[in-house]
Amino acid sequence: MVFAANVDRVLERFLKQHCPRPDLIRAAILREPICRVDDYNPDHMICRRGDRVSGCWLVLSGQVEVRAHDQSVTFRGEGEMFGEQGLLHVLAGKNGARTADVKAIGPVRLFFIDAAFQERLTDPEKTIWVLTLADVVNMKLAQATQGRSELRISVAEQEHLLRRFSDDDALGLVKVAAAGQTPRIQPRKAIVFFSDIANFSVWSTGKDSGEVASHLHRLCSLQIDLIRKAGGQIDKLMGDGVMAYWFIDTAERERVEPAAVIRCATTIAEEVGRYVTDNGLDIGIRIGLHAGDVAFGDFGAEQRIAVTVLGATVNTAARYEQAKSPDLGQVRVSPVLRELAVEAGIAPETFRGPVKANVKHGVELDVYSC
Structure with missing residues (x-):
């Protein structure tokens, strides 16, 4: 051949x-x-x-x-x-x-x-x-x-990237959804955190967009870092606001987390106040906290993963943040969470109130401040 x-x-x-x-x-x-x-x-x-x-x-x-x-x-x-x-x-x-x-x-x-x-x-x-x-x-x-x-x-790099968008429990559901499976909706119990930078829209009117973005980035980063340090999970950013949660559906979590959340929220209020003063900004922060039952899962669509917590507890937590009264402080706490926090070791005198405050749809809430 x-x-x-x-x-x-x-x-x-x-x-x-x-x-x-x-x-x-x-x-x-x-x-x-x-x-x-x-x-x-x-x-x-x-x-x-x-x-x-x-x-x-x-x-x-x-x-x-x-x-x-x-x-x-x-x-x-x-x-x-x-x-x-x-x-x-x-x-x-x-x-x-x-x-x-x-x-x-x-x-x-x-x-x-x-x-x-x-x-x-x-x-x-x-x-x-x-x-x-x-x-x-x-x-x-x-x-x-x-x-x-x-x-x-590559998998480690992808997980590191995913962790920049989702935390702990949510990350697990994101992985399941990304693998083409449908994670079941879980009934959980959680403390829900909402924050909003008060007067931000008014203050930012007419300001340089780069300056506005720089301050907003710093204010959000400050909150995210402190929430994660306190064991919380970031749900989403909403303009100049942050939504987060802590699960408390075990005896150990219910014993520890309420106090950790109150300390985290008051620290955020103090750090934001310090930043605002140092930079001469005419803004502030409001934080609303509530605890109760939530539904946790992927509420997105076929081509969109959206892991979050939903339910009346979430809506009510947002109402505590939005409550308006001259007698309220920056951190607004529901009676349910106050009771859990006191049981977890927070001194009762930490809380002021309650104050009757009207929120959306004519609802009246008893709101504690700290």
Whole structure:
């Protein structure tokens, strides 16, 4: 058998890379007329999963795609072999069957090595041939290991990115939804936090947009950092406001979190007040806090993940933030949360009130301040 120059070149390079005795195997291939060169058109299916193993292929030019379960696994290009594991199975006396589909990506030229080739080898040749195929498999395993390592790094980077958009419990549901599953809506008990920068719209009128954005970014960052430090989860930013929550649906959480939330809210009010004074800003902050039952889950659409808490408790917490009365302080607390906080160790005198305050739809609330 005489090979064209390009076949000789690729075959020689392949054998030098993988074969301990290139001269021996090359001579065996030249001796046997059952190996051949085949050309394939784009998208031609070279072999299918479940096909009987009839040989393996060396890519002379072009590229093939290896697919499993309708997903792309890898690509093989010039000088690379595919289908060799099937030949090893045949040599081991096993029933050889293809484990993946392989198709041509663009025009492809392949050197086909028939399975009968290895049956005609002498014992020394067969030993070298097995070592050659094993080296190809080992190289692919090393590549797969590197690929898994890179995948783990990629997953870690993706999780780090997701954590910039969602926290703890919400992150878990985001992962479930991102995987194409529908997480069930969970009945939970939570403390809900709403804040708003009072007078911000009036103050920002006519101001440079860069200056407004800079102050807003700092005020939101201050709140987010303190909420997360106190174990809270950020739900969303709403213009110049923040919504957050703490779950208290275990005895331990109910014992600890109410006090942590009150301390967090008062610290936010103090830090915002300090920032406002230092920068000469004519604004302030209002914070509303309430506790009760919520529904927690993904309330988005097919192409939109929206993990949040919903329910009357959430709406009422927003009303506490919006309550208007000259007798109210910056941090407004519902009677339910006040009771939980006192049970958690907050001194009763921390709270002023209650004050009767009217909110939307003619609703009147008893509001404590601290």
